[in-house]
Amino acid sequence: MDKLRIHGGTALHGEVFASGAKNAALPLMAASLLTAQPVLLEHAPRLVDVHTLGELLRSMGVQVEREDSLLRLRADAVSRCEAPYERVKTMRASVLVLGPLLARFGHARVSLPGGCAIGARPVDQHVRGLRQLGARVDIEHGYLVASVPSGRLRGAHISTDMVTVTGTENLMMAACLADGETLIENAAQEPEVVDLASMLVDMGADIEGAGTSRLRIRGVSTLGGASHRIVADRIEAGTFLCAAAATRGDVTVRGCVPAHLDSLLDKLREAGASIDCGEDWVRLRATDLPAGRPRAVSLRTSEYPGFPTDMQAQFMALDCIAEGTATVTETIFENRFMHVQELVRLGARIAVEGNTCVVQGSGKLSAATVMATDLRASAGLVIAALVAEGSTCIERIYHLDRGYEAMEHKLAALGARIERLR
Numbered sequence: 001m002d003k004l005r006i007h008g009g010t011a012l013h014g015e016v017f018a019s020g021a022k023n024a025a026l027p028l029m030a031a032s033l034l035t036a037q038p039v040l041l042e043h044a045p046r047l048v049d050v051h052t053l054g055e056l057l058r059s060m061g062v063q064v065e066r067e068d069s070l071l072r073l074r075a076d077a078v079s080r081c082e083a084p085y086e087r088v089k090t091m092r093a094s095v096l097v098l099g100p101l102l103a104r105f106g107h108a109r110v111s112l113p114g115g116c117a118i119g120a121r122p123v124d125q126h127v128r129g130l131r132q133l134g135a136r137v138d139i140e141h142g143y144l145v146a147s148v149p150s151g152r153l154r155g156a157h158i159s160t161d162m163v164t165v166t167g168t169e170n171l172m173m174a175a176c177l178a179d180g181e182t183l184i185e186n187a188a189q190e191p192e193v194v195d196l197a198s199m200l201v202d203m204g205a206d207i208e209g210a211g212t213s214r215l216r217i218r219g220v221s222t223l224g225g226a227s228h229r230i231v232a233d234r235i236e237a238g239t240f241l242c243a244a245a246a247t248r249g250d251v252t253v254r255g256c257v258p259a260h261l262d263s264l265l266d267k268l269r270e271a272g273a274s275i276d277c278g279e280d281w282v283r284l285r286a287t288d289l290p291a292g293r294p295r296a297v298s299l300r301t302s303e304y305p306g307f308p309t310d311m312q313a314q315f316m317a318l319d320c321i322a323e324g325t326a327t328v329t330e331t332i333f334e335n336r337f338m339h340v341q342e343l344v345r346l347g348a349r350i351a352v353e354g355n356t357c358v359v360q361g362s363g364k365l366s367a368a369t370v371m372a373t374d375l376r377a378s379a380g381l382v383i384a385a386l387v388a389e390g391s392t393c394i395e396r397i398y399h400l401d402r403g404y405e406a407m408e409h410k411l412a413a414l415g416a417r418i419e420r421l422r
């Protein structure tokens with residue numbers, strides 16, 4: 001298993017380009033199942049998760065080809081409407097094929113994802129909404145076995161119990177081909193949901209309210225192909241900005257959407273960083289912080305447009321070296337503090353109290369060997385390692401490769417002393 005060795009203490013300087021968003025690419029790829037026409041995705045990030053979903057779609061008979069950052073998909077000869085356990089257990093977002101398969105083919109057999117490091121992450125809201133759309137969904141031997149007895153899904157008024165990103169995406173895709181109108185209340189407002197809706201509309205779908213908590217979808221009989229540029233990855237961009245603040249550097253992230261980062265930028269300004277934004281770039285300077293290090297800033301994760309749970313570990317790493325004490329409250333997942341014990345190994349002072357951590361900033365961290373446990377925890381450890389004195393080794397970085405494209409190269413280009421050990 002690969003490791004990352006990072007020698008801390010270097011301030012990051014320079015420019016970095018944001019890749020296409022993982023959490024947009026995955027639903028967009030699944031949406032290719034809704035049509036027999038070609039779907040072209042530009043700005044497709046080279047990530048393990050994107051590769052994994054591509055392999056799953058291929059196993060169904062979908063043509064999937066990559067040319068540089070262009071992904072070509074065509075589902076004109078789908079032979080299997082199945083997502084087997086072996087694939088789904090490695091990536092829970094595979095459940096995103098369920099809605100499109102039911103909508104277009106009327107049947108699907110998709111493995112239940114099972115839990116993961118950050119929580120149980122059930123899919124009961126996906127199932128409940130699909131049932132309301134007229135699907136029959138049974139759980140048999142760990143699989144969701146779904147069908148549409150009436151032959152076609154029909155529009156429904158759905159209100160999910162909690163905001164669910166992939167739940168909203170699954171139900172929105174299914175509703176596009178349903179007979180009649182669907183209203184989804186309590187819908188997720190994440191930019192990745194908006195990106196999916198915009199491509200679905202380009203394919204001929206009739207969707208209103210994307211980006212709000214109320215989605216109205218009027219079903220159509222068929223959908224055509226589309227050519228779509230995947231929205232920039234706001235979490236990758238945010239990760240680099242946190243790294244710039246933690247190392248007291250001066251970094252510009254290009255090819256991003258500043259408006260998607262509002263809640264994070266507010267917190268980074270509160271920490272003392274100075275931030276300038278252009279149309280598609282954000283520059284963070286933290287070279288002349290008053291106390292020579294950031295101020296500790298408390299946060300509470302919540303659904304978009306609130307502070308993103310996917311940035312919680314990264315910002316906690318910043319708080320570890322800040323001046324003062326901060327609280328970090330995680331409201332989305334029940335077990336998303338796996339990075340805490342690893343940060344403690346680097347010298348951080350963190351007390352976990354339920355879904356809140358109390359972080360006492362300290363002037364310095366010291367290098368150690370640490371272990372990545374999940375994707376964003378790994379990113380938090382990278383940030384901490386960039387400021388820890390000495391040479392830190394991060395193990396099990398396959399977690400990182402799931403969601404960050406060429407991270408060590410991008411960080412090295414900003415001056416980080418980082419290398420991948422095979």
Ligand code: EPZ
Pocket residue numbers: 022023026093119120121122123124125126127162163164165166167309310332333334375376403
């Ligand atoms: C998406 O996961 C993202 N993944 C996650 O990013 C992100 O952390 C999460 O949304 C929250 O923003 C993708 O988009 C591929 P949820 P998702 O359904 O859709 C509960 C990353 O690091 N819930 O919005 O799986 C659930 O347990 C990943 O890139 C149910 O109880 O998350 C959680 O507590 C990690 N039943 C909460 O809702 C359901 O049917 C939010 O989950 C669905 C969800």
